[in-house]
Amino acid sequence: MFEILSHPFMQRALIAAALSGLLAPAVGMYIVQRRLSLLGDGLGHVAIVGIGLALLTGAAPLPVAAAVCILGALTVEWLRQSGKASSDTGLAILFYGGLAGGILLAGLAGRGTAALSQYLFGSLLTVTPTDIWLLGVLTAFGVGISLALAPQFFSVCADEGYARTQGLPVGLLNTLMIVSAALTVTVSLRTVGVLLVSALMVVPVAAASNLLTGFRATLSGAIVLGLLVSTSGTVVSALADTPSGATIVVLAIAVFLLSSLIGRRRRRVPLSDPELPTLHAHIPAEPHADAALAMDTEAVAAVLHGDHVDYLHGGHRHAPHGDHFDEH
Amino acid sequence: MANALSAQGVHAELGGFGVLHGVDLDIAAGETVALLGGNGSGKTTLLRTVLGLVPLTAGSVTLYGTPLAQFNDWWRIGYVPQLSATAVTKATVAEIVASGRLARRRMLRPPSAADHAAIRRALETMRLTELAGNELAELSGGQRQRAIVARALAGEPDLLLLDEPLAGLDTRSQDALAAMLAELKLAGLTICVVLHELGPMADLIDNAAVLRDGQRIFFGKLAGSHNV
Numbered sequence: 442m443f444e445i446l447s448h449p450f451m452q453r454a455l456i457a458a459a460l461s462g463l464l465a466p467a468v469g470m471y472i473v474q475r476r477l478s479l480l481g482d483g484l485g486h487v488a489i490v491g492i493g494l495a496l497l498t499g500a501a502p503l504p505v506a507a508a509v510c511i512l513g514a515l516t517v518e519w520l521r522q523s524g525k526a527s528s529d530t531g532l533a534i535l536f537y538g539g540l541a542g543g544i545l546l547a548g549l550a551g552r553g554t555a556a557l558s559q560y561l562f563g564s565l566l567t568v569t570p571t572d573i574w575l576l577g578v579l580t581a582f583g584v585g586i587s588l589a590l591a592p593q594f595f596s597v598c599a600d601e602g603y604a605r606t607q608g609l610p611v612g613l614l615n616t617l618m619i620v621s622a623a624l625t626v627t628v629s630l631r632t633v634g635v636l637l638v639s640a641l642m643v644v645p646v647a648a649a650s651n652l653l654t655g656f657r658a659t660l661s662g663a664i665v666l667g668l669l670v671s672t673s674g675t676v677v678s679a680l681a682d683t684p685s686g687a688t689i690v691v692l693a694i695a696v697f698l699l700s701s702l703i704g705r706r707r708r709r710v711p712l713s714d715p716e717l718p719t720l721h722a723h724i725p726a727e728p729h730a731d732a733a734l735a736m737d738t739e740a741v742a743a744v745l746h747g748d749h750v751d752y753l754h755g756g757h758r759h760a761p762h763g764d765h766f767d768e769h
Numbered sequence: 770m771a772n773a774l775s776a777q778g779v780h781a782e783l784g785g786f787g788v789l790h791g792v793d794l795d796i797a798a799g800e801t802v803a804l805l806g807g808n809g810s811g812k813t814t815l816l817r818t819v820l821g822l823v824p825l826t827a828g829s830v831t832l833y834g835t836p837l838a839q840f841n842d843w844w845r846i847g848y849v850p851q852l853s854a855t856a857v858t859k860a861t862v863a864e865i866v867a868s869g870r871l872a873r874r875r876m877l878r879p880p881s882a883a884d885h886a887a888i889r890r891a892l893e894t895m896r897l898t899e900l901a902g903n904e905l906a907e908l909s910g911g912q913r914q915r916a917i918v919a920r921a922l923a924g925e926p927d928l929l930l931l932d933e934p935l936a937g938l939d940t941r942s943q944d945a946l947a948a949m950l951a952e953l954k955l956a957g958l959t960i961c962v963v964l965h966e967l968g969p970m971a972d973l974i975d976n977a978a979v980l981r982d983g984q985r986i987f988f989g990k991l992a993g994s995h996n997v
C-alpha cells in the first residue's frame with residue numbers, strides 16, 4: 442500500500458483529491474443550507490463547454506474550464522438577482538446548453554465524447570504538476586472565504602432578508618458563494634468529475650449534519666469528512682483498481698448511511714399557530730346623528746378590540762365596518 | 770431632530786397586486802408605536818417596505834432623516850421578522866442570536882468582549898441561556914420566537930421593529946420581553962411593534978396605527994383595550 446504512494450503521479454492524485462475533499466464541503470455547506478444542491482450539478486455541465494473549448498483550441502483544460510464556469514456562475518447569479526430565473530427554465534437552458542455545447546465543441550475538435558469522459562467521471566492519475574498549483578490556489582481561495590466570511594454567509598443562509606436589514610452586502614456574498622461553487626467544480630474535474638461533484642459538495646455536509654450540532658461544527662465536520670473520504674477513496678481506487686470518482690462518492694454515501702444510524706435522534710416540534718383574538722358578532726349600530734363623528738379620531742377615544750379599533754361613544758363602542766358602524 | 774422613521778404615502782405591491790395604498794407612519798425617536806390590523810391588512814409588508822425588503826412603488830421612507838436608498842447605519846436598526854416567515858437552518862440558538870450582532874462587527878474580525886456580553890444578555894433576557902447550545906430545529910415554536918427576538922436584542926439597536934413578537938410566547942416570556950423593552954425604552958429605544966393583542970405591552974404603547982386593506986384607518990392614542 443505504501444509502495445503505491447511512492448509514485449509521483451499517485452502523490453499528485455492524493456493531493457488533488459485532498460484539495461477537492463476540503464473545498465467541496467466548505468462550499469457545499471452554504472449551497473445545501475440555501476437549498477441549491479443542484480447548482481453544483483448545473484455548473485458542472487457549464488464546465489463541459491470549457492473543456493470542449495480547450496480541446497478545440499489546444500489550451501490547458503483546467504484554466505479554460507475555470508474561466509467558463511465562473512462566467513456561467515455569474516450569469517446564473519445575475520439571472521437569480523434580477524428575478525429573471527424565477528422558473529427553472531433559464532437555468533435548465535444554460536446547463537443543458539453547456540452539456541450540448543461541450544459535446545459539440547469536442548466533436549468539432551475531432552475528439553468525440555471519449556476525450557470528455559475523463560472530465561465527466563474524473564481521472565486522478567492524469568493530474569499534472571501545474572494542475573496541482575492551480576488547484577491549490579483555487580482551493581485556498583475557496584476554503585479561505587468560506588471560513589473567513591462564515592458569520593456573514595451564515596446570516597445570509599439563515600435569513601437573507603434579515604441579513605439585508607443588518608447592512609450585509611448580500612448580493613456580493615451570494616456572488617462570492619456561487620463563484621466558489623464554480624471553483625469547486627473546476628477543482629473537482631480531475632477527482633470526481635463534473636457528474637459527481639455535487640455529491641462531494643452535499644453528502645459530507647449531510648453526514649456531518651447527522652452527527653453534529655450547530656452550523657460551525659457541521660461546517661468543520663463536513664470538511665474533515667470530505668478530506669477523509671476523498672483521500673481514502675483515492676487509495677482504495679488505486680489498490681482495487683476502481684474509478685476514483687465513483688469510489689470516493691460511494692465511500693461518502695457509506696459514511697452518510699453510517700452517520701444516519703449513529704446520529705442522535707432529532708425530535709421536531711411543530712410551529713405553534715398564533716391564535717387570533719375571539720371576534721364578536723356583527724351587530725350594526727343604530728343610526729346616530731353623530732355616527733360620522735366617530736371617524737374623526739381626534740374627537741373620540743379609541744380602544745383596541747382584538748384586531749381592530751373601537752371608538753367609545755358614551756357608554757358603548759362603535760367599530761367602522763365598510764360604510765357603516767357596528768355596535769361592539 | 771429627524772424622526773427615527775418617517776414613511777410618507779407608501780405604496781407597495783406583492784406579486785403584482787397593490788398591498789399598501791399610501792400609508793403614512795411617523796415615529797419620533799424614543800416613541801413606541803403599535804401597528805395593528807387584521808390578518809392580511811399589510812402590517813408585515815409595511816415593516817418590510819420601510820426596511821427596504823419590499824420595493825416602494827410610490828412614496829418615500831427615511832430612517833433617521835436619511836432616505837432609505839442612502840441609509841447605511843444599519844447597526845441602528847433591529848428587526849424581528851414574523852416567525853412563520855422564518856426558515857429553520859442548521860444552527861444553534863447561540864449562533865442565531867450571535868448573527869444579530871454582525872451589523873456592529875467589522876468583517877474578518879473576531880467578536881469583541883462587548884459583542885459577547887451583548888449576546889449573553891440577549892440570551893438571558895429571552896431565557897435562552899440553558900438552550901444556547903441546542904439546535905434551532907429542535908426547539909418549540911415559542912422557543913424559536915424567543916431566539917429571533919434575542920437576535921434583534923443582541924444588536925442593541927436604536928430603532929427596533931418587531932413583527933408579532935408575542936406570538937407563541939408563554940406569559941413569562943411575554944412579560945420578560947415587555948419588561949426588557951420598557952427598560953430599553955427608558956434608555957431611549959424607539960419601537961414599532963406589530964401586535965394582535967396588547968397584552969403586557971399595553972403600558973409601553975404611545976401611539977397606535979391601525980391598518981385595513983393596506984390603508985391606515987387610525988393613528989393616535991388608545992384609551993385601552995377590551996375583550997368580549
Ligand SMILES: Nc1ncnc2c1ncn2[C@@H]1O[C@H](COP(=O)(O)OP(=O)(O)OP(=O)(O)O)[C@@H](O)[C@H]1O
Pocket residue numbers: 783784785786788806807808809810811812813814815851
Ligand atoms: N407573495 C405575495 N404575493 C401576493 N400577495 C401577497 C404576497 N404576500 C402577501 N400578500 C398579500 O398581501 C397582503 C398583506 O400581507 P401582510 O403579510 O403584510 O399582512 P399582515 O397584516 O402582516 O397579516 P398577518 O396578521 O396575517 O401577519 C395580504 O392580503 C396578502 O394576501
Ligand SMILES: [Mg+2]
Pocket residue numbers: 812813814851932
Ligand atoms: Mg404579518
Ligand SMILES: [Zn+2]
Pocket residue numbers: 721746749750751758759760769
Ligand atoms: Zn370591536
Ligand SMILES: [Zn+2]
Pocket residue numbers: 726729754757759
Ligand atoms: Zn353610539
Ligand SMILES: [Zn+2]
Pocket residue numbers: 723724725762765766767
Ligand atoms: Zn357591519
